[in-house]
Amino acid sequence: MKTIKRGKSDIKLAAALLFPSVFLVLLLVAYPMISNIQISFFDQPINPRLSATFVGLKNYIDILTDPAFIKSLGITLLYMILAVAGSTALGLAVAIFFNRPFKFRKIARSLIILSYVTPSISLVFAWKYMFNNGYGVVNFLGGDVLHLFDKAPLWFDNPVSSFILVVLFAIWRYFPYAFISFLAILQTIDSTQYEAAEIDGASAWGKFKIVTLPAIMPVLVTVITLRSIWLFYMFTDVYLLTNKVNILGIYLYETAFAFNDLGKAASISVILFIILSIVIIAARKRVKF
Template sequence: MKNRGKSDLKLAWVLLFPSVFLVLLLVAYPMISNIKISFFDLPINPRLDATFVGLKNYTDILTDVEFIKSLGITVLYMILAVAGSTALGLAVAIFFNRPFKFRKAARSLIILSYVTPSISLVFAWKYMFNNGYGVINHLGVDVFHLFDKAPLWFDNPVSSFILVVLFAIWRYFPYAFISFLAILQTVDSSLYEAAEIDGASTWEKFKNVTIPAIMPVLITIITLRSIWLFYMFTDVYLLTNKVNIIGIYLYETAFAFNDLGKAASISVILFIILSIVIIASRKRVKFNGNG
């Protein structure tokens, strides 16, 4: 039995080795290398020596007003986009959690914004809001006369921020929709019938039956979407240059100002922030699961 146990252990290590090696190569090594770089002033030219600066990169970043401002914009963007996409996804999932004609076709149309490549969606939005020939300005100026002249939507920081938030809500609500619809279809309909017999209103049925049933999925969706949007870069960068979220700030620090040490320290700080959020959310999910 002992020999068999040892042979099984060896076989397990042999089978696990490729996965463990890839994790170490693609995750652990870059992470350790990034932490190391954050303590150096690293020149772009590989022939020049890096200068050890200790915690200077971290202190410079944490005292940089632009970093704090960028972090605040990112948090606000993340909160609004996550709240909007989650609420919209839940509302649409509740509406679709019943039989009606052409339901399958309607579901396919809803998830189009999620499966379509971002580059196509971004340029479609930029086309719609173009001040010269965009359909939004045509409707606002020529049809409904809401504006005296076509607004420069993506040239104004406030309107740009509103549009990138709306884009994120529309782009990512299908993920919440799919997740909520899957969990809603597992809820026993007799619970709603019992609540209705007790005289519960629509809001009371939603609060006492629907919310407890979807709570683990809700927390998971909020956590994952918050992580993804916290690191958002592509959508905002392609839409406008007026919304300096943390992903763009990090990109410019590394590749516009060629300050790789500060860029590495930014990524480490963000990793610490997200680690705290993930640990807290995991405890919350476990608490709700046990409850």
């Protein structure tokens, strides 16, 4: 009888300890999601005193048939793929280079992660300053020093150059996350595995494919998955850098707060959630770890 009472008391204690966390998750995650799905079926006015009008699937149909949404989705997917691939590859390359002892390694490691821990507004200001057509260092070096162009380009006023710079900014800004993750797992790999592969005549690429890649695969999948989610919903960096790259985060913001259409904005977020969930589930099923 005492054992049963102790078991029941343990369950009650566990429930009491878990309740605050469960309550916060329901309050901050579940309730907003359900409320957002509900709003997506209504023509929701900004003024809370005005009543909403039920429109059914009209918001979803309008969004899915809007050429601006399709174009924005394509730009976002391209931005996400290039930025994730670039930041992951660069982070892995730098991690492999740092996975050995050398002088001032700790200082160099600290300098690398600066771009990741520095506030976005500071980095955006620095980039806009560097590419300013009047006094930017990039135009000074490219035009006055190297003579690559006669007239200073308006980097952030052109859609193509703006997109390229936004992708480069994302790669430079977020590769330290991949670097830290890969370096941590690389330091757990036994050096004797590389020695055995070298004895078998494996090249540098062979050692990477046979030893390194299987060891880092769980981390690689996690990094790609998390970074894809973050960049798919990116808003701040692109919005602060330029108004010429209309990714979905900006499209959603303008729909909600420029056109005051909360119903369509809610339907956009639901559609994005479904798309991203399908992509991530499909990608993770292809990788066994």
